[in-house]
Amino acid sequence: MILKFLPNQHGGSLDMNFNVQKLRQEFPNLNIQVHGMPLVYLDNAATTLKPRCVIDAINAYYVTGVSNVHRGVHFLSEQATAAFEYSRQVVRQFLHARRVEEIIFTKGATEALNLVAQSYGRHFLKKGDEIIISHMEHHSNIVPWQLLCEQIGCVLKVIPINDRGELILEEYLKLLSDKTKLVSLVWVSNSLGTVNPVKAVIEAAHSQGAVVVIDAAQAVTHTMINVQELDCDFLVFSGHKVFGPTGVGVLYGKEKYLSAMPPYQGGGDMIKSVTFAKTTYNDLPYKFEAGTPPIAEVIGLRSALEYFQTHSWESMHQYKQELLDYGTKALLSIDGVRIVGTAKDKTSILSFVVDGIHPHDLGTLVDQEGVAIRTGHHCTQPVMEFFKIPATARASLAFYNTKEELDILVRAINRAKEIFK
Amino acid sequence: MRDELYQQTILEHNRNPRNFKKLEGATHVAEGYNPLCGDHLWVYVKVDPKGIIEEAAFEGSGCAISKASASMMTVSIKGKSVEEANILFEEFHQLVKGDLKPDTQPNHLDKLTVFSGIWQYPARVKCASLGWHTMHGALEKTKTVSTE
Numbered sequence: 001m002i003l004k005f006l007p008n009q010h011g012g013s014l015d016m017n018f019n020v021q022k023l024r025q026e027f028p029n030l031n032i033q034v035h036g037m038p039l040v041y042l043d044n045a046a047t048t049l050k051p052r053c054v055i056d057a058i059n060a061y062y063v064t065g066v067s068n069v070h071r072g073v074h075f076l077s078e079q080a081t082a083a084f085e086y087s088r089q090v091v092r093q094f095l096h097a098r099r100v101e102e103i104i105f106t107k108g109a110t111e112a113l114n115l116v117a118q119s120y121g122r123h124f125l126k127k128g129d130e131i132i133i134s135h136m137e138h139h140s141n142i143v144p145w146q147l148l149c150e151q152i153g154c155v156l157k158v159i160p161i162n163d164r165g166e167l168i169l170e171e172y173l174k175l176l177s178d179k180t181k182l183v184s185l186v187w188v189s190n191s192l193g194t195v196n197p198v199k200a201v202i203e204a205a206h207s208q209g210a211v212v213v214i215d216a217a218q219a220v221t222h223t224m225i226n227v228q229e230l231d232c233d234f235l236v237f238s239g240h241k242v243f244g245p246t247g248v249g250v251l252y253g254k255e256k257y258l259s260a261m262p263p264y265q266g267g268g269d270m271i272k273s274v275t276f277a278k279t280t281y282n283d284l285p286y287k288f289e290a291g292t293p294p295i296a297e298v299i300g301l302r303s304a305l306e307y308f309q310t311h312s313w314e315s316m317h318q319y320k321q322e323l324l325d326y327g328t329k330a331l332l333s334i335d336g337v338r339i340v341g342t343a344k345d346k347t348s349i350l351s352f353v354v355d356g357i358h359p360h361d362l363g364t365l366v367d368q369e370g371v372a373i374r375t376g377h378h379c380t381q382p383v384m385e386f387f388k389i390p391a392t393a394r395a396s397l398a399f400y401n402t403k404e405e406l407d408i409l410v411r412a413i414n415r416a417k418e419i420f421k
Numbered sequence: 422m423r424d425e426l427y428q429q430t431i432l433e434h435n436r437n438p439r440n441f442k443k444l445e446g447a448t449h450v451a452e453g454y455n456p457l458c459g460d461h462l463w464v465y466v467k468v469d470p471k472g473i474i475e476e477a478a479f480e481g482s483g484c485a486i487s488k489a490s491a492s493m494m495t496v497s498i499k500g501k502s503v504e505e506a507n508i509l510f511e512e513f514h515q516l517v518k519g520d521l522k523p524d525t526q527p528n529h530l531d532k533l534t535v536f537s538g539i540w541q542y543p544a545r546v547k548c549a550s551l552g553w554h555t556m557h558g559a560l561e562k563t564k565t566v567s568t569e
Binding site (some may be wrong): 420 | 426432435449457458459460461481483484485542544545548569
């Protein structure tokens, strides 16, 4: 069996008839019980469940195909290398990138952001240069830039948000100047669901000569990504938020920047030759992939992307918007519930607070009914500070969720309210 | 399981926390913070020259478990010596980790055994212990306590 061609069950044909019950059968984890109740999994912004084909692809590598990549001449190694590099082509196509050399595998979106900060940032930015991020960034798109600012003395600026949890674009334009060298922005907020107008942000940054990094960790299941059309300079995402395994992510970068950037980490695979006098670095993309990569995970990611793309964006989008509308109305029908994040352009993430019940108590109580939601600051403490709350409860929906599951959530919240009455 | 954790005593202390105030004249103060939950409280203790805890109080915000636990903590250490309070701290710590079974092992926990089921909720153990860690930190003169 050649891993490269391990077929996904869906075989690649586009499924125009969106059938949620059929789709749910692909996700074995949906069938478990929690505390004796059927699992209602509403924590998809944290991580998504995995379809059987992804589990099978990873399994196939470990059962019959284990080998390192890019080194051996034996059968297994060549096979693993082919499967690994085929995944890179699938990612290139998924992002609509120009060249396969622009696709770097990382261990996740966080590492990809750190790579850009440390390799691009340290090399091309200098003291006094300005970096712009937004108030709704995940900590992973705040801290790497703070570290860079400490290291080289550049300055971090923050685009403010309004009460609906939307970027204030006019303020962004005011922050932009010839001092701005880099803008790093989340496409879809993980704690508010806000979809940011990334195209406008990129265009404005480019007019000032700044490069733009897009954090697409949540956007990746929300909308089709075309990096050439967007014209972003870098874009990152994590495999596990798009039905793939944990431990693998992607950095897309325009070739002109990636070629000019120094390596992020040193080690095997990222060199052409090593002597004590001089080391020559490898070509793209290997220059940024030191050490043995997460091979099984990269293969699993390929399977996830192929699977995901068998569904039409239009039908997925329509279905998730229906769920979002239904969930919004259902939550607001409960006395004392307030939704945090009410942007006009919003994805299926419902952050909310309930009067008189701390989100953590709510999280524990609905868990007793089998409902998995996330509670806390969602790694966006500045967002919590802005809304003057310590935490929220968050139900984040994937295309395998149903209205019935949202009804169960509502019943569980009502039971929690009874207990806290 | 639900009833095990959110018992009436806990819900009642959450609704009406005891000694929920800033304590003027406190001899020991510490700030406790649970970055995971955002639970954030201050514990005040007033120790007399003989080493007896005259008063204890707390303020801040947090979930029902952290609030009720801090409330019950202030009640249970009042009138105790610093040494006795530290023993209670140790016992409570063992209790919430599931290492002390109050039915079979000797202890001084009394009403605090209402938290005996919490070890089954690993994510919530820190909520229950925050007030206690902060009290312990105050007595040990540690100004800021984090449960991370």
